[in-house]
Amino acid sequence: INRWGIWLMGAAAMVWLFDTFIAMALTLPRKRRTQKPAGKSWLQRWKPAWMIRRGAGAYKLNFDLHRAVGLWTFGLLLMLAFTSFSLNLYREIFYPVMSIVSETTPGPFETRTPTALHDPVEPQVSWPALFQKARTHADNRGWDEPIGDTFYSDNFAVFGVRFYYPGEDHDSGGMKVKSLYYDGRSAALIGEEEPWEGTVADVFSQLQFPLHSGRIVGLPGRIIVSIMGIAVAMLSITGLVIWWKKRKARVTSKRRKQEAAMAATTTP
Template identity: 50%
Template sequence: MRSLLVIVHRWAGLFIAAFLFVAGLTGAVISWDHELDEWLNPDLFEAKLGGPPLPPLELVARFEAANPQARVTYFPLSYEPGKTAGLFIQPRVNPATGRLFELNYNQAYLEPATGEVRGKRYWGQISLDRRDILPFLYKLHYSMHVPDFLGFDGWGIWLMGIVGIVWMFDCFVGLWLTFPQSKRGATSAIAISSPHREKSWLSRWAPAWRIKKNASAYRMNFDVHRAFGLWTWLFLLILAFTSISMNLGDEVVRPALSKVFSLTPDVGESRTPAPIDKPISPQLSFASVLNIAAAEAAKRSWQEPLGSTFYNQQTGIYSVSFFEAGEEHGSGGMEPKTLYFDGKTGVMLGDSIPWAGTAADIFMQLQFPLHSGRIAGLPGRILLSLMGLVVAVLSLTGIVIWFKKRLVRLKRIEHGNAAVGATGAGYVHVLTPGSYRFIGSLGDENALRLRLSELGEKAALLSITRGALPLGRIALLSGESSFLFVVAIIVGVRRMLYRGGRLSMGTGMLFRSVGTVLFSRNFWQAGMLDASYYVRHVRLRVMRAKG
């Protein structure tokens, strides 16, 4: 079991390492995205003109009148003192072509007193300019900037959600591998008579939590990987799960959770999102929706003022949030009170109230506060920044461990082949239903041909070795022609191995391709065992066909 888990941990880690390295470093930065963005771009966020602010709807109307190709989809309904009003913009459909207008921005920052545009930018574009660096890092964190195609803009989000699933599973695998191995065999008489008591399981596990001093660079790297993973394991698991919830919430987490617990359906759950190039135009204006929202909030005796509003062009749903200016993240990172309305009829579709609903509803509300650390305030954000660095360190040290072990394996193969020399000598064993026996050497082709034909269909697996090291295994097919083919492969292996057993990558790839085609001819009828042929860089795997 342990050897299998080592392989799982190795390949799962290699799959997610690069993604988590980037996500960890960017996560450490974007824990402070608002503060850093405002520090880098005071020209966008700081208002320069005094005077009473314009009503939000008038501010939006002035901007859209000056930019008829743009539609404002988000804007604040109250302003922080000394701050600009940040709007989110989407292109309208060109009536002449039926396609979206091309805009080089999706955010605009306006002076609240006059509506003057202080600046524009395209949130999330790939750019290291000071105006774009924080949005670039934020989008990189959760989507790796995978481009939109086929009318869908969530491929990168899905990718990072899959990475989160593998990461969460690998958390448990990695934890298991830190446990001390169980002792095999019976206790010897010497051990029984020893005055020293056998160490407890916890005592044997304790070294995994420590970093050995004055160790080699490789051992230090290994200890950092293992100890950091243990000390921060719970936080790593939380980050992994919350990343799944936020990237694959509607696709995976909510459906799974609703099977076990009572979960209020999401407002847009029953709607199929429109393609990004074919947005749904609202039939009700922002003004109408805000009037309906204000009346509904008054019925509920909500004390919070109107905070912001957003129109989702893919689902045709308005959302209106209620909070004091500057408190859009609510308490502990929880979303503020929000009402949802149909963009065509104005019918209220639902609400979202922090810390309200079923246990499953509150659990889903907690995903962003947990992932961002905001649930614990300033200390939580500091902790999450440090955890981002830990994730990057674990990814890097894991790659170093794999690379070092791979070099060792390759050196062992070269050393074993060099010990045999360039004579082409090798050994062939055959696994039959009742035995595993030596049948000849690579240099004795005639004897091999004879012995293979004598074994007939009983031979299931052929193993080739040079020196003390296995070079590979080849599954045998039934039928005389199959045995002759295997002999031909053996001869080819012997001739292609030269001076230390090196095999050119090009020749190896050709050999693997040809072998795969020929083996697959009788694959389902042969009932082959799981086997592999390995010559340095090339591995041909043949899976057993049951039945």
């Protein structure tokens, strides 16, 4: 399957993740070679980084916004960057690493190798027969929810049947709903999922989308994530302004040094 776009977004998320830690480190007070002022602790020297100065000029306001907003939202930025990475590079990096760190329950999308995008697998099972089998299996598990929706992944040859009442597909904090998975050729049951069930690694994997979308805490979470989208855009713009100003200053300083050196060589 052509996943270049997903890999690109995953790589960008990894850069964002590492950049979040670097940005935090840059706000920390630097070690002073001279003796620090009496009575001024390390935390006191770090305190100005969390504040926005008033009436200090446009550039300083831009700098303070970039630094202070980044510090106050550090936890949320870190969470969004990590979940962006885990969701985009789930099969390539996240799931394999999770399997090493903690026991995981592999599903059909982890154990099967997909076919090429131009080579889909035609299903050999009718939908009515699949519905009947899924309903029987759900009843055997004590699942009272009706079939909410179904899908067929033609590159994995996997049917998915999800169970939930109308409008309640995200009622478990955005976690995955009860689901059964069937082979597209034989209709054999090849996997199942329940929200908040499984090993610690399974639940942590399930949490990635609810955390990224904010659904883990309902409407307030989605509002916060929406605001964070604005904050990320603001941090990107203010960061570019800081970079441009510093680059302009370096270019100007370099040109002046070159002019001074040329003047010195031409002076009799």
